[in-house]
Amino acid sequence: MTNTTDNPLFYQTNSVTPMVSRARGIYIWDDSDKEYIDAASGAIICNIGHGDEKILEAVNEQAKSTFFTYRTQFENRPAVDLASKIVAHSPPLLDKVFYVSGGSEAVESAIKLARSYFYSRGEGSRHLLISRAPSYHGSTLGALSCTSYAPLEMPYRPLLKSPPKIPAPYCYRCQYGLTYPECEVACAMALETTIREQGEENVAGFIAEPIGGASTGALVPPEEYFGIIREICDKYGILLILDEVMTGFGRTGKLFASEHWNLEPDIVALSKGMASGYYPLGAIISRNSIVESVLDGGGFPHGHTYAGNPMACAVGLAVLNRILDDQLVANSAAMGTRLLDGLHRLAKDYPVIGQVRGRGLLTALEFVEDRATAAPFANEKDVGNLMTREAFQRGLIIYPRRSINGIAGDHTLIAPPLITTAPQIDEILNRLDDTLKSVSRTLASPANNGR
Ligand code: PLP
Numbered sequence: 001m002t003n004t005t006d007n008p009l010f011y012q013t014n015s016v017t018p019m020v021s022r023a024r025g026i027y028i029w030d031d032s033d034k035e036y037i038d039a040a041s042g043a044i045i046c047n048i049g050h051g052d053e054k055i056l057e058a059v060n061e062q063a064k065s066t067f068f069t070y071r072t073q074f075e076n077r078p079a080v081d082l083a084s085k086i087v088a089h090s091p092p093l094l095d096k097v098f099y100v101s102g103g104s105e106a107v108e109s110a111i112k113l114a115r116s117y118f119y120s121r122g123e124g125s126r127h128l129l130i131s132r133a134p135s136y137h138g139s140t141l142g143a144l145s146c147t148s149y150a151p152l153e154m155p156y157r158p159l160l161k162s163p164p165k166i167p168a169p170y171c172y173r174c175q176y177g178l179t180y181p182e183c184e185v186a187c188a189m190a191l192e193t194t195i196r197e198q199g200e201e202n203v204a205g206f207i208a209e210p211i212g213g214a215s216t217g218a219l220v221p222p223e224e225y226f227g228i229i230r231e232i233c234d235k236y237g238i239l240l241i242l243d244e245v246m247t248g249f250g251r252t253g254k255l256f257a258s259e260h261w262n263l264e265p266d267i268v269a270l271s272k273g274m275a276s277g278y279y280p281l282g283a284i285i286s287r288n289s290i291v292e293s294v295l296d297g298g299g300f301p302h303g304h305t306y307a308g309n310p311m312a313c314a315v316g317l318a319v320l321n322r323i324l325d326d327q328l329v330a331n332s333a334a335m336g337t338r339l340l341d342g343l344h345r346l347a348k349d350y351p352v353i354g355q356v357r358g359r360g361l362l363t364a365l366e367f368v369e370d371r372a373t374a375a376p377f378a379n380e381k382d383v384g385n386l387m388t389r390e391a392f393q394r395g396l397i398i399y400p401r402r403s404i405n406g407i408a409g410d411h412t413l414i415a416p417p418l419i420t421t422a423p424q425i426d427e428i429l430n431r432l433d434d435t436l437k438s439v440s441r442t443l444a445s446p447a448n449n450g451r
Contacts, residue, residue, distance in 0.1 A: 023050035026417050026424055028397070036392070039416045039428050040399040044213065044246050044362065047273035048322050049417035055278045058318030059311070066310045071099075071303070078313035085320055086285060089255055091264050094285040098300075099308035103245035104138030106269035106282040107207070111142050112302045113267055114205040114239045117290045120297025126204040129241070130194055133165040134215040134405045137207065137243050137269075146207050149215045149406035164198055166190040168212065169221040172355050172366065172374060173404065180222055188221075188228040195236045205239035205266075206232075210257035213246040214401050217364035217411035218357045226263045239266040239290070245282070246362070249273030250323050250418050253333030253360025260359065266290060273323075273418075279315040280306065328418040335420050336360035342429040343414070350436045352383070352443065361418055366403055366411040376409035381443065384410035390438050396431035 018030035026049050028036045041047060048055070062078065069076055083097035098113070100106050111129055118126035131137065133148035144153060145161045153160065167175040167187045176186050195203050206229065212219030233240040242265040247257035251273055258265055267290065271282030294300050306312065323329060340356060340363055347353040347365075354368030367384070369377045377383045384400030387410070391398050403409030416428060442448060 025049045025051065026420050034395065036395045036397050037416070037424070037428055037431065038397050039414050040397045041415050041417050042277050043272075044251065044399065044413060044415045045272040046277040047249050047251060047418045048276045048319055048328065049419040050277075052276075052278075052322060054322050055276075055315060055318050058314050059278070062311050062314035068306075068309045068311065070305075071308050076308070076310040076313065078310050078317050079308045082313045082317040082320065083283075085317065086270075086283070089320075089324070090268065090285050091256065091258055093264060093287045094268060095288045096286045096291040098284050098286070099313070100271070100282040100284070100304055101280040101306045101312065102282050103243075103269065103271035104140040104143045105304055106245060106271050106284055107137045107143035107146065107243060108140055109284045109302060110207070110241045110243075110267045110269045111146070111205075113284060113286060113290065113294065113300065114241060116294045116297075116300055116302075117239065118204050120293045123201070125201050126238075128163050128198055128203045130164050130166060130191065130198070130203060130206045130238075132168040132208050134168055134170070134403075135165075135209060136213050136215040137209075138245075147215070149401075151402075151406045164194050166194050168208075168216050168219060169225050170216060170219060171222070173409075185222055185225055185228055188225050188232070191229060191232045192235075195232070195238065200236040200238070203236065203238050205241050207241040207243055209243045209245075209247065210260070210263070211247050211252050211359055211362060212357075213362075214399070214413065215406065217366060217401065217403060217413060218359070218362045218415075219364075220357060220359050223261070226258075226261045230263060233266075241265065241267045241269065243269045245269050245271045246273075249276075249320070250329040250332045251360060251362050251415070253329065253336050255323075255329050257359070274319065275312065275316045276319045278319065279312045281312045281316045323418070326419075331420075332360040332418040335416075335418075335422065335425050336363065338422060338425045339363055339414065339416075339428070342425065343432075346429065346433060346436060349433075350440055352436065352440055358414075361415055361420065363414045364411050365414070366409065376404065377443070379408055381448065382410075383439070383443070384412055386442065387412055387435060387439050390442075391431065391435040394431045394434050396428065396435065398432075 021029045021031045131146040137143040137146045169187045171180045248270045267286045275281035343356040355366040357364045369375045388400045399413040403411045
């Protein structure tokens with residue numbers, strides 16, 4: 001069965017998708033037994049791939065004991081063990097964990113913890129969270145306020161706080177029209193200007209994805225970017241929140257993307273790869289000094305019912321063990337290099353590829369009509385979705401978005417599970433090659449040029 005008009009479910013659009021039959025490793029099969037390579041890891045979540053026996057064992061084991069207890073009534077062993085392990089492997093000063101059940105909840109919790117911190121210190125005017133454009137931090141109203149991706153925000157703008165945004169380090173389309181390194185990383189310096197404009201006494205924090213996710217397509221900042229950001233945060237006493245919901249748990253070739261620059265954030269939001277799709281799970285990790293101040297100042301009035309339940313944490317622990325014990329972070333780095341090399345080779349053959357981006361197994365292609373000017377394709381050509389459909393027909397799942405704040409431009413994420421092997425990377429590249437051949441032909445056809 002497919003989800004046709006008889007299907008009572010609804011999602012963002014009317015699009016019809018095949019019914020899944022089973023999933024294992026990096027593969028998914030539909031009910032007609034067609035095989036797909038999951039080169040999007042779902043929504044960049046299934047870091048350890050599908051159908052992992054070790055996770056099934058952990059679920060079965062935990063099920064014999066306890067599925068759910070509520071955190072205000074009982075502590076549970078998996079929750080403590082997972083938190084300890086996360087703290088042991090996270091940046092040095094991050095030593096307190098607060099569980100949630102997803103990425104948006106993690107971002108909401110980070111925003112509220114930052115605000116609560118200043119509130120507890122008697123700095124009640126500090127409430128603004130500066131973020132970047134474009135960006136993606138989640139779909140709940142607080143996380144969406146920090147997000148910059150026009151189609152997701154537009155209908156809800158009257159409901160949203162609109163905190164200040166600074167340009168993302170999107171050098172390919174620099175919002176200042178500058179070129180790196182002559183720009184002197186003006187997009188990072190913009191944080192200081194914005195803090196001054198808003199009044200430092202009003203600013204609580206700055207939130208950013210360390211390596212861009214959906215909205216900016218695996219955007220890697222200039223090497224010195226986060227060093228400058230950290231200095232500015234310290235100078236004005238504001239908290240640096242990293243949204244590692246997509247980049248965490250090995251996705252970019254380090255366990256956490258902050259490690260690429262030895263960056264020490266104040267609060268980190270986590271989810272996705274944390275339970276790799278086997279159970280809803282997320283968390284924030286924070287400096288103890290922040291948590292102590294909040295708890296001593298009256299507590300943290302925030303939380304969600306499912307937070308830190310034994311089954312979610314048992315799954316999270318088994319996933320983290322799988323990532324650490326089987327060197328999946330190193331595999332992500334090595335296979336990421338192989339994938340990026342292959343994408344650069346494809347870019348030589350297909351002028352529709354304007355830029356190849358990424359780190360580890362978080363990679364992206366941005367598509368352009370004219371490589372010399374980086375002019376994007378007209379929206380009517382819908383190149384991102386065309387690529388996705390053509391890839392899907394060829395048994396390859398990729399993840400498209402619009403590059404210019406969701407309004408124009410096309411990119412696609414290619415982010416297979418961290419278990420992907422070298423021959424599987426090569427097969428992903430083969431299927432992409434076929435897809436690009438077909439899409440380039442379609443775009444060059446007179447019918448398309450006339451539009
Ligand atoms: N933050 C980032 C960087 C994300 O990529 C996402 C989801 O894609 C979220 C937050 C929101 O996570 P969720 O969809 O689990 O609420």
